[in-house]
Amino acid sequence: MTDVRLELQQEREKVKLLQMENAQLRERITKVETESDYVSSQLKRNNIVVHGIEEAENGHETWAESEEKVKTLLKDELEIDTVEFERAHRLNTRSRPRPIIAKCVSFKDKEQVLSAAAKWKDTNTQYRIAEDFTTRVRHIRKNLSKFLRQAREQNKRCRLSYDKIVIEGKTYTYDALNDDIKPVGRPR
Known part of the structure; x- marks a missing residue:
């Protein structure tokens, strides 16, 4: 029984290490994707x-x-x-x-x-x-367009600005997880 517990503890430690490594890799991938998108957008700038x-x-x-x-x-x-x-x-x-x-x-x-x-x-x-926008920005703008239409139907001043939407002077970004928009900036 002691051997099984020891082995289980070792496996848990391996899983924790793998989870940490996975989180680090995810963070690096996000950083590389962001940098790649920036470079692509600069190439499409004109x-x-x-x-x-x-x-x-x-x-x-x-x-x-x-x-x-x-x-x-x-x-x-x-x-x-x-x-x-x-x-x-x-x-x-x-x-x-x-x-x-x-x-x-x-x-x-x-x-x-x-x-x-x-x-x-x-x-x-x-x-x-x-x-001409990058694939990521086109995808975000496509999803933001329904919120743009809704705001216009409510006679609100609104516009798309790159990968964000501005409604009545307030800037929002697309939240893919909830298929909604959320304000840009820190919550207060």
């Missing part, structure tokens, strides 16, 4: 995603053709003809026409385009220009 531009009939479009279509849209619809792109191409999605992702040479150009495209917000246009 990107815009343009929806609604018709595709070539054969479905094959060169990068130069995609870039020219975006430039034409910006000039004709937003009266912007100074934006330079590093590259532009169609995204590989099922939706048709496929969106074009374009990397602006400067962040200021991207901000100019997004600011001008905001005029389409309440219009019935086929075009939409959005920021």
